[in-house]
Amino acid sequence: MHDPTSPEPTTAPAPAPTAPASTAATPIRILLADDHALVRRGVRLILDREPDLEVVAEAGDGAEAIEAARSQEIDLAVLDIAMPRLTGLQAARELVALKPGLRILMLTMHDNEQYLFQALKAGACGYVLKSVADRDLVAACRAAMRNEPFLYPGAVTALIRNYLDRVRHGEENPDQFLTPREEEVLKLVAEGHSSKEIAEILFISVKTVHRHRANLLHKLGLHDRLELTRYAIRAGLVEP
Numbered sequence: 001m002h003d004p005t006s007p008e009p010t011t012a013p014a015p016a017p018t019a020p021a022s023t024a025a026t027p028i029r030i031l032l033a034d035d036h037a038l039v040r041r042g043v044r045l046i047l048d049r050e051p052d053l054e055v056v057a058e059a060g061d062g063a064e065a066i067e068a069a070r071s072q073e074i075d076l077a078v079l080d081i082a083m084p085r086l087t088g089l090q091a092a093r094e095l096v097a098l099k100p101g102l103r104i105l106m107l108t109m110h111d112n113e114q115y116l117f118q119a120l121k122a123g124a125c126g127y128v129l130k131s132v133a134d135r136d137l138v139a140a141c142r143a144a145m146r147n148e149p150f151l152y153p154g155a156v157t158a159l160i161r162n163y164l165d166r167v168r169h170g171e172e173n174p175d176q177f178l179t180p181r182e183e184e185v186l187k188l189v190a191e192g193h194s195s196k197e198i199a200e201i202l203f204i205s206v207k208t209v210h211r212h213r214a215n216l217l218h219k220l221g222l223h224d225r226l227e228l229t230r231y232a233i234r235a236g237l238v239e240p
Contacts, residue, residue, distance in 0.1 A: 027054035028145055029073060033065035033088065034080040034107070043078070043107065043133060050138055062086025063201070066094050073104065076144055078137075079124075081108040081115055082239050084191060086184065086202065089115075089122045089236075093180060096123035103144040107133060115236060116151070126150035177220065183237065185212040189225060190232035 005038045021057045030047060032038045032055050040058055041205035044146040047053045057072045059065035061083040069077065077095055086094075092104050106119040107127040116127050126140045129152050154167065181202075202209075213228075222228055232238050 019173065025052060027052050028141060029054055029056045029075045030141065031055075031057045031059065031065060031068050031072065031077045032075045033062065033068075033083065033091065035060050035083045035198065036080075038132070039080070045135065046134055046137055047078075047141070053138065053141055058095040062088060062091030062094075066090045066098065069095055069099060069102070071211060074099075076103045076105065076141060076186075078105045079120070080142070081106055081110060081236070085188070087237060089118050090183060090187070091181070092119065092122040092124055103147075105137075105140055105144055105150070110203070112236075113215050118236070119143065128152060141197075182212050182216055183221075186216055186228060186232050186235075187237040189213060190229040190238045 030053060032043055032047070034043070037060070044055045044058070047055050051116060056074060057068040059068050062079070063085040064081060064087075068074075068085070077092075079091055081088040085090075088106055088108070092106070095104060104122075104124045105128060106115075106124045107128050107130060108115065109130045111129055119127050122180055125144050125147070126149060128136050128140045128150065132152065136150075137151060143150040144167055184202060187199060188201060193201065195206050195213070197208045198204075199206045216228060217223065220228070220231055222231060229238070
């Protein structure tokens with residue numbers, strides 16, 4: 001018979017259910033730079049629909065990309081090649097110096113051997129054509145973060161073999177014939193900026209701009225702004 005004065009038996013509380021370990025990794029933080037807003041919007045749609053990719057900053061040219069990289073924590077920069085002020089190639093070189101661990105992909109319309117090699121020399125780990133960005137870009141981003149190169153299909157073997165052959169035969173010209181600063185001045189001259197405007201953009205004196213311009217004319221064996229502009233177009237610094 002149950003004694004109502006006796007204490008009720010106690011039952012140990014059931015252990016709280018253990019929360020499942022989270023398997024979601026932090027998304028790859030991406031800086032996207034292209035001078036066409038519609039292109040940026042389309043590329044962003046491709047990237048942001050992937051749970052492991054997130055565009056956290058956008059830029060309309062190479063200079064804006066560098067500023068964004070200074071102010072934002074990013075893991076990967078996706079850069080167009082042909083942009084005003086600083087090209088994607090110029091920006092890539094500066095970003096590599098600014099953030100050595102940053103991964104860089106070039107996203108371009110140019111199926112061009114010269115641009116490809118310049119991109120790799122500048123520090124890019126991948127080269128993706130805009131025409132197949134919906135197919136290749138996501139895989140390229142993930143490959144970049146695994147520290148693996150990504151080049152568009154069908155070009156790798158032929159391009160690398162051709163490049164190595166030229167190097168072995170001494171046919172590859174040094175890519176640092178012009179200093180990075182001279183290249184910046186050349187691009188801005190070709191875009192039609194005055195010496196005063198160039199000085200303001202690069203935070204240097206007008207006198208220094210004149211010196212760089214004189215060095216460019218001497219190094220390249222040219223005579224005036226028009227010839228500098230033509231050279232910049234051939235070198236891929238500006239579009240015709």
